[in-house]
Amino acid sequence: MITRRTMVAGVAGTLLVGDFLERGGQATAAEAAQPDLIALPDKKPLVKRTYRPPNYETPLADLRSQFTANDAFFVRYHLANIPEVDARTWRLRVGGESASSAQEWSLQDLQRGFEKVSIAAINQCSGNRRGLFTPRVPGVQWENGAIGNATWTGVRLRDVLQKAGVAPNALEVVFDGADTPLLPGTPDFVKSLPIERALDENTLIAFEMNGRPLPHWNGAPARLVVPGWTATYWVKHLTDVRVVPTAFDGFWMKSAYRVPTNAFPGARFQSQERPDTTPITEILVNSLVTSHISGAQLARGKSTALRGWAWDNGAGIAKVEVSQDGGRTWKAATLDRDLGRFAWRGFTWPIDTTRPGAVSVAVRATSRSGLQQAEKLTPNPSGYHHNLIQTLQLVVV
């Protein structure tokens, strides 16, 4: 393991490309933290949140490419017993009370037996930016990097389920992976999806990420890919798929990853819904500036572009707007090429650097379904769905 403890100045140093002069003194509270950049085996140094189970987020500098590199992609686990799964002996078991048969597939069986499909999609942790909530909420204190964009390649879950046979009474599909708890009393990480989402043509059992076999820390040899839904459903090291006629009542469905009922837009998960809480489902419209951080100084008269990404649940991004007057007026940024409706969409905005002094830049994304980033966050106990309009304070000198 490579360990590199770095002061924030050092981290910012990696961001000093192109238009940056030197970093201003007014770092925000979140940036004032001193992240540990540490490399897991086969990963480059990432921002370590916790060692065990391993939780590492992608530094901003590695979020600038259209597709996030496999060795920079964030890592998130709930349980610390994470076996290295041998792809040659790995088997996927498919069955359950509402399946007509029980079947078992090797990786080669899957690759040979079904149509191979690819989809570009962001993978975002439900709690991405939890550490930016005020007041603070417990949980892994992610900042902006529990997200990445990748091309996922595998087979449709639907095709595999149909081979096993789906009974008319099927209500949910339950997914388990090879990672397990350390203590007998700790609930295994098992998730379920509504049957209609499991049968959606975009839901995959993926074995490749950006054209390479899945990295161990991102779920090798195969993981679930649920474009548009938060990463809690993207079960890693997938081993068991069960089609069931009743609501699955495991801890990670009935007690965790829930939000207040009717508080957020997005697909409903009706079989798991209760009057007070309901499972988190789809990703909210959001954006991230990757070219600059708050406090950056810009050279007067030198052309400078603000760049970043906008994304949502797969409706697609309609527009990204920028305000330089505290939100009174908004002007459209230029959108980059569309990489697919589940992928993130790049945007570019030229910053006016003709006059010296403070520049406030706010960025707001709007989806094709008309949803817009939040001016004010909806508080929720677990700190999910942070999609506040981002405002950067820059200085032209």
Next chain:
Amino acid sequence: MRSAALPLALASCVLAAGTAFAGEETIRLKDGAGRDVTAARCSSCHSLDYIDMVAPAMNRAAWEKSVRKMIDAFGAPVDEQDASRIVDYLTEQYSAGAATK
């Protein structure tokens, strides 16, 4: 298969020793009454950096809730006496506004 037949305390020590991830051995909790029992019990299942990470979000009520969750939902083998020592220690050393060292 896990060693459920062993006495739980021993089992958790064995498991923790076998599963510590490189790097976490450098973490040292702040000095104070209850530090050792906190380190021993909590590290059965997770590295101790969780504690410092969430401290800005915590107070006594939040630590009580967190420790109860570890025992009731996650099956942590912690008796009531230790649970109360752990909550006292975490409240004293790792709450929002607690003195930083």
